Amino acid sequence: MIVTEHANQHGELEPRTRRAVDEEMAVSLLEKGGRYEVQSASGSWYEVDVISESCTCPDWRKRTPEGGCKHLRRVDHEIKQGRVPRPDGRLPSNS
Secondary structure, eight states, X not given: OOOOTTOXXXXXXXXXXXXXXXXXXXXXXXXXXXXXXXXXXXXXXEEEETTTTEESSHHHHHXXXXXXXXXXXXXXXXXXXXXXXXXXXXXXXXX
16 A cells, blocks of 8 residues: 555655545444445545455546555555554554
8 A cells, every 4th residue: 555654744645645644534444354434525435445455436446546546545544543443353452
């Protein structure tokens, strides 16, 4: 994935990644195994699979961007920030 754990300098982020981090989105785990649901700022809902690295959004279906669409990148970011459970369903440890 493109989003790193310590990506704090937005100027260094690729534009799609910057949108993934900056735009308002709600992310929740659908089921163990890496399936998440993402609600975008527009109100649309998409299913993201971090294991197969896929999304149901039009950007993914039409372009399959290298590094993933903004929804896939946002899920990756939320996992790395410890805000949503990991693909195995476990909550991040506070160590």
